[in-house]
Amino acid sequence: MSNQQTLTRRFGAAELTVPSDELFSAWLKHQLGMSIKVGRDVPSIGAQWEGEGGINGGLARDADGKPYWLILPPAEVSSFTGQWGGYEIDEPGAKSDFDGLANTIALCESSVDHPAAQMCRQLVYEGHSDFYLPAKREGAVLYANVPEQFEKVWHLLSTQYSANDAWLQYFGAGGQYHAYKGIKGRFRAVRRLDF
Numbered sequence: 001m002s003n004q005q006t007l008t009r010r011f012g013a014a015e016l017t018v019p020s021d022e023l024f025s026a027w028l029k030h031q032l033g034m035s036i037k038v039g040r041d042v043p044s045i046g047a048q049w050e051g052e053g054g055i056n057g058g059l060a061r062d063a064d065g066k067p068y069w070l071i072l073p074p075a076e077v078s079s080f081t082g083q084w085g086g087y088e089i090d091e092p093g094a095k096s097d098f099d100g101l102a103n104t105i106a107l108c109e110s111s112v113d114h115p116a117a118q119m120c121r122q123l124v125y126e127g128h129s130d131f132y133l134p135a136k137r138e139g140a141v142l143y144a145n146v147p148e149q150f151e152k153v154w155h156l157l158s159t160q161y162s163a164n165d166a167w168l169q170y171f172g173a174g175g176q177y178h179a180y181k182g183i184k185g186r187f188r189a190v191r192r193l194d195f
Contacts, residue, residue: 042069045145052193053128054078058145060138060192063098069193070138072149073125078189084156084181085114090163100135101192103158107133116156120189131189133158136176138190139169147171154179156187 005020043049043056049071057070072078086107091114093106107117116133123131134142136159142150152172159167161178168179179185 053126058141060141071191080119082115084166086112087181091160094160097136100138100158101132104132116187123189131191134190135159136167143174156185
């Protein structure tokens, strides 16, 4: 027998019983336009998120304000060195400050090589294969929440600055700057977990 709370309502001779968590989730989706799995245990920031491919890297949001969790796999499987790639090539699909997944997909579909994005997309860990190179805002969230999980060096991000430069996140002091796409740098793969 389940100890989950329910809500029961009579409609004439009929009776409807709905689990409270499901009712609350449906109400949130209707009111806020977002699906939230109520009752999901969310680990503390920096703690392992069982079955999700890494630790809880914190709450980020997309350009429309919709929140999602960043999942950061262990460095031994998700930390790489390589180039951003595509020097002097404008990548219009990789200009989002918010959406690293969209940036990464655009870079992987480009006619030129983008090694950092390609390595992140090739990562498979704990059954997940939806990893990507974080965007500019996602890099800032990771620095704010779990800087201890990164080497204190500049890390490549998926957001293009110009045809010649891409954004970087510094995990020593938290700054962001742009640099030549041809430099060889560190980067980490992440995945997102929607509510």
